[in-house]
Structures are given as structure tokens and as C-alpha cells.
Amino acid sequence: MKRRVVISGIGLLTPLGRTILSHEDALKNGRTGIGLIKSFDTTRYKSCLGAEVDNSLIDKDHPIYVDRASKLALTACRDALKSAMLETSEKNGLEVQLILGTTLGGMLSGQAYHRDLLFGVDKNKHLGILRDSLACHQAPYISKKLNLIGEVLVVNNACASGLSAIGCAFNRIRTGEVNIAIAGGYDAFSDFTHAGFTSLGLVTLEKCRPFDKNRSGLVLGEGAGILILEDMTQALERGANIFAEIIGYGQTSDAYHITKPDPEARGASQAITMAIDDAGISSEEIDYVNAHGTGTIANDSMEAKALYLALGSYGAKVPVSSTKPLIGHLLGGAGAVEAAFSVIAINSSIIPENLNYQTADQECELNIVTGGSKNKELNIVLSNSFGFGGSNSTMLIRRFNKDYD
């Protein structure tokens, strides 16, 4: 029999702050963390909007060469462990798996190395920096800092990486491979990604307005979202504070195009269907959908189609909102942060507003949440996360009740 998997800790470091309360407040009041980009010169770019983390919120106990991505993720990991009442110390290691998703790893270090090289700075001066730019270097650094004993796994599934990492942890705990895991995603903001998404015509010059007829693209952001996933029995035995339960997960690939989603939404709808089947619930039991909703033309119409296909007529009724107008698109961090937002929505009984939505689009005829956040008791939330290469991950999260079957 499959074990039940609960969320017993949350760590968030985003443009909205570092505490669960600051994020709850932002979701309730529609406070956005998007502003003018401060971390690099934007004069060469058309768009100057981004969602950056306040430097004062990031833990500072790092050697000088450590990439910002490691710092963001480590800070969120520490907060997640603290909220789960799990302690590590130099003396006593913690037996736990660390499973993290990232899209770009330590890209800022990569930039610094290559720029130095191009401008003739002695490359031997910064040899460690190139290694630190690799996506496989942040998680081992975190594991060492936290004195963890267990497998360290990094997964990349483009912008669905964070939710895919949580999906891997969910599967491993459910099947008894492991009792507890630190899982989530992260990415740091860089001009490399800003330029890349701009070159693909995906970055908006104005507000990010998912599912709106006049939507014109996304705004990039940075941050980390970390969840502590745990076998329910163990969590109850140690008296952990249980935030919510993960009840289903689905993952597919479009096999369609390296960047564009399948306009017929076959892969995304299949992922949603898989998650529903996995959870053993009916579509109508879903109270709210936290959409991937990037604000790009292709993603949002595809996602709307996926919801119709997977949920049938209920797809037009279930409340849907994207929280990306609040935090931007956090790439590898997006799926994990948005899963945490789904948990916050359940526990504070609010459905966040789809900020900046003005004009309905007939290709996205969904029940978009507008006019401020709504107060509603939520039992089950669906969280979608999609990415380049047709990566589709989707998760069902339920209010915790130990008496459920």
C-alpha cells in the first residue's frame, strides 16, 4: 500500500519576501514584487522589468566565489528545515534526501567567468567559478553546509524543474525509498536569461497579464521554494506541523518542439489527467487551479485547452489564477514556489487574484479570478508547471486531514 506524503515544512525566498506570512499577505492583497531591474544594466534591452530578491534577506555565510543561486536555495532550505522543526548541526548530520530542480544552475558565475575570459582577465584566476556555474554544484554545497547524509539529486526539466523535483521526492517517499526529503527549486536572475527569453520574443514590455486577450509575455524573476516532504506516519509521530498533503502527481512530455508548447495541449492535459487518476479523485473535487500562466500567448491558450481537455466542462468553472504577475517567472523555482503558494492558499482559505487581468480571451475561457483575492475554504488545489521542450508537471495538494483514506 502506498504511503501518504505530507508537507511538514516550507521555505520561501522570493521577490515577495522570506516568510510565509509575507507571502500570504501578498497573495491576499495582490502585492507584486516586480519592479525595475537593479542587478544589471538594462540599457541594451527593450524590457527593464524583473522580480528580484532583496539582498538583505539572503543568508551571508558563504565564501566569496559561491553563486547567488546557491545562496538563494540554501536560505530557503534552512527556513524549510526550521519550519519543519528539523535541526542539523556540524556535529549531528540529518539523514534526508535533497532533491532540487534548477533551470540554469549558477548562471551568474558562468557569465562572470566567460566575460573575464573575453576581456583578457587571467582565466586561472577564476577556475572554481566555472565549476560553480554548473547546475550540479549548488545542491552538494547546500548538503555540505547543512551536514546532510543522503543522496543529493538535481533534476532539470526546464521551467518545470522545481515541481518535477517535488514529484520525484513524492514518489520516493510514497514507495518507501525514503522517509523524508528536502525538495524544491531555485534560480537566480541574470542578464543571460533575460536576453535569452527576450530574443525568443517572450518578455513583455509592460505588465504580465496571464490569460488576458492583450497579454504580451512574461517577466522573469528569481527565488527559491523548498518543501519538506515526509511520510505522514513519521510526521505525526514526531509531532510535526503538517501544512498539507500531496495526493497526486503527473508528468509528461509533448514531444513537439524545443521551445513551443503543443498547441493541442495533449501532453499537458495528459499530465493533469495522470495526477487526477493518481490521486483517485474526480475533477469536480478540485477547488482551485494555480496555473503555470506565464502570460505568453502560446502557453496560456495551451494551458486553457489542457484544462478543458482534462477537466471537461468543469474546466470552465473551476477558479483559475496565475501568481506570476506577483513574483515573475522564477524558472526552476517557479513550480516549487507555486506549489508552496497552493499550500498557503489552502491554509489561509484564499484564492489569489490573477493580477492585471482586464480583457477576456475566447481562447482562454476560464473562470479567471479577478477583482481581488477571494475568501473560500479550499480542500484540493491543482498546481501546474510547464517548460521548454514540452515538459509538463502537475500536482494535486489537499488540506491535511489524517482521517482521509
Place this chain on the structure above:
Amino acid sequence: MKKRVVITGVGMIGDFGLGKEDFLNFIEGRKLKQKITEFNLDSYIDTGLLRRADQVSYFASIAAKFALEDANLLNGAEVESKHKFGVIMGTVHGALEHTIDYHKALVLDDPATVSPSLFSNSVINAAVSCISNIFKINGYTLTVPGYAGVHQAVKLATEFINNGNLDMCLVGGVDINNGFLAGAYSSCMEDNKSILNSFGGSGFLVLESLDVALRRGSRIYAEIIDIGITSVDYNKMLKHKIIPIKSVSLQNVDCVFTYAFSDKDSKMREDLLLSKINQDKTSIFNCSDLFGCTFAAAESFQVILGVIKLSGLYNRVLTSYLSLTDVNASLLLGRFSN
């Protein structure tokens, strides 16, 4: 009940050439027909589907194609549910060439004029996306960036098949060395010459649920018995008595294929692992010497070598991969018996 997982196909491309025959000739020390750099890769795969792709996507796609052919999964062989076929691949450096080119273009040119395909083909999951697109694989797709990324990919695929999330999965690794890497690793490795001397490449395996393999009448190379992965250094290994494989005594292994990076800690962990093995009755192959420092390429070749050698000579084979960032991975393969 867990589904049993078997290996039914292998494919590879590297310094030794291309495909199983070249690989075996290289292992047996026979002269190669030609080296990989002399091949016209376009004749092996539809280049239209890999337009503007990085070299790693080319190499990975070709190795994947060979593995699918070997498993008789090309040319109309049907997969029962297309969402139950996945692809999971390990890599350390990913599309490094395109990443470097993109950085250069951003610094030296106007960002508005930089080709968008340079960015989209430099992302870490580009190679897996190419494989998924070319071979229409609709199930789980994941890239595992890591020094034991191939073993971790095998572990994930095995778990997904064990649980019924997948029926079959392409699993492999890719890495291609370039001039940057020797410098980048010089501070932590005792000998980085092998980075300069090795080109890298890609290797893939087809993993299947035993039920599906038997139903399809597949030729079965080996069965996956166990996989263990830890991320601890030598001192922690000693203190906590950690050995990656728990389910089978290492005394009962016929052959061990080891790979250790040339840093001090990796070698100490390798010595520790080998000390648990009865070296009088167990054959030991050193894969670091054989495949050089080619990261996920070498790791994929190590696993494939274990699979091929097992099917001819041994009953139980262990691949042991000990690497930077304190990764210790072991895969236990068994001769298939129904």
C-alpha cells in the same frame, strides 16, 4: 509489488567510434576503423530535427537511436502507451559549446541580434527535448545534471518502471570536452591531462519492465538488481559505515567496473569500497583509464560495458562510480533468469 526492470538495448558514440561493434573492438584493443571526429554525423540522423542544436544534442540523439534500434524499438515497433515511455539523461556540462557562444554573443554583439536558437539550444534539457521530439517519447523526461548523473538517471528510471509510471525508458549520458574544462578542473584533480586527450560522447540504454520485454520478445542483456547512491565524503563514509549498495553482500559480486575521479577524496572512497570486495575471486576493471575523464560520457560507457560483459561472462556485476562533490554511486546488475 515492484515490477522487475531489465536492459534490452544499448547504443553509444565516442572516441572509439560509433555503435556496439566499434565499442567492443575498442575494449578488446583492436584497431578502430575510424574515429568519431572523422564521421559524418548527418548520415546517422535526420539533421532537420536537430537544426542549430548543440553537439551534445547530436551525440545524445545518435546514441539514443542506436539503443532504440538495438532494442528493436525503431521501425514500427509499438509501445503500448506513449505516455509510459520516458527519457532520462545525465550530464555534467550540458550544451557547453552553445552556452559559451551565447555568452560571447551577448558580450560582443547587440542582444537584439543574437539568434534565439542559440539560447534555446543551450539550456540543460535541450538534448533530452531533442530525443523526445525525434523519437516521439511522451512520458517522463528529465535531465540529471550531476557527476553521477547516469547512475541517478538509471535509478530514477528504475523507480518509475518499478512503480508502473513507465513501461520503458531511454537512459543515458552525454558530455563533450572542450578546452575550458581542463583549466576548470585543474585545481581539484591530480591529473587533468585525460580531459585534454578525450573527446567524450554519449551512451544510452533501454530499460524495460520485464513484463513488457517478455511480451515483445526482447533480447535481455541484464536485470537491474539494486542501485545505491550517497553523497558523502570519505570521512563520513567511515564514520557512518556507508556503502552505496545494501541489498547484496559485495562478496557475492563477480566483477566490478570502477570509475574514480583523479581527486584524492574520490580515490580514497574507491579504495574503501574495493576493500569490501573479495579481490581474489572478483575481477576488477578500471574504467577511468579506459574512458578518460569524459564525465557523463565515461559514466554511460562504464554502465554499458558492465551490461555487455555481464551478458557474456558473469552472473553479478557492480559498477562503482566515485566522483567529485562526494558522489558515490553503485549499480548492481544480474544475469537475467526467469
